[in-house]
Amino acid sequence: MSGISIITIENRRLYPVKAYDTEENNEITPIIDIDSIYDLLNRREKIFFISNQYDQYGRELDNFYGYIGSEDIKALFYVNDEELDRNLSAIMTLSEAAKKWGFSDGSTIRKAIERGKFERHEIKQAGDIWITTYDAMERVFGKIKNEENELIIYDDFESNLYRLFLKDVQRDYLREKVRERNLKENEILYNNIREVLISALVAIRKGNKVIIKNKRSNKTKQVINTERELFVFIELFSRRNLMTELRNNQLLEDFKKI
Structure with missing residues (x-):
């Protein structure tokens, strides 16, 4: 629809x-x-x-x-x-896509449109503005320039997020001894997740991009250029049911201290 x-x-x-x-x-x-x-x-x-x-x-x-x-x-x-x-953020204007792929402006993408490089379903014209997606940009232009220098995080990282989410939800319903073991396991999971995201923050502060990719297809799902974009990416974990709200707030507070 x-x-x-x-x-x-x-x-x-x-x-x-x-x-x-x-x-x-x-x-x-x-x-x-x-x-x-x-x-x-x-x-x-x-x-x-x-x-x-x-x-x-x-x-x-x-x-x-x-x-x-x-x-x-x-x-x-x-x-x-x-x-x-x-993914709402997968839809981009050409100027947004140009920044993600490292072009100076959207003219390179417009020329590709004029030459018929994009399939009809991969682009849409809205008045004077064109919009596209990550899948389309990657098919036409390939990997992001100098991708080997950027930090790549594969989306199987989300499986750890979801494991932590389930264990946090179950915690209050466990017997005391099991709960203690669960808490230790949760903290290990949480620290692993935090370390991955800290490495993303460090990469951005060094001027590099963070690229979220699909593990199976190696396709780009999202590109994070700024600290603000990274914080929003983290903030959305609880809304996507990948992290409890309490844990998500803890993670955001930890990041504010870095």
């Missing part, structure tokens, strides 16, 4: 977007397709939108209710639920 999504100038992601004409004969009329939204934006300064709202890393924000004008919109496009479920 597909719906309408918006990337704003501030890089907020709105999805699924519901647009309304609030000025025609004092009635509130829903607008159900992108062409009609563009047509109304050409006739009106702003139109009313209601939507779920996320930041550029996929972190959920307060729901959006309000007016948006064409000058507030970076991209307006159709997206299906499967794409959003995989």
Whole structure:
């Protein structure tokens, strides 16, 4: 099932977007397709939108209710639920993709689009803005430049996160002796996880990227360029049910001390 999504100038992601004409004969009329939204934006300064709202890393924000004008919109496009479920941050504008792949700007990617290097399903045009994904960028441009110098973390790291999550949840239901052993095992797991993430923080502070890859396919799932992006990546563990909220807060507090 597909719906309408918006990337704003501030890089907020709105999805699924519901647009309304609030000025025609004092009635509130829903607008159900992108062409009609563009047509109304050409006739009106702003139109009313209601939507779920996320930041550029996929972190959920307060729901959006309000007016948006064409000058507030970076991209307006159709997206299906499967794409959003995989990873909100996997959808990038060309300028964002250029930074991840080490290009000076999006012109190299635009030229590749003009030459037909991308498949139709790999790119979308939203007004004057093009959007793409990690899979598409890797197929067309290959590995990130100088990838051998970057820190690569494989997603099987998440299995340790999930093991810790399950053991933390079970802890209060265990017998005392078993609970003591469980606590020791949990701390070992936690320290292993923390060491991996500390190595990511050190790499970023040295000016390197952190690349999250699928263990089986070796495909890039995410690229983390800054400390802020790393902190958001960690903050989302509890929301993805990879870590309890209590443990996630502990990890974030530990990182603030580094």
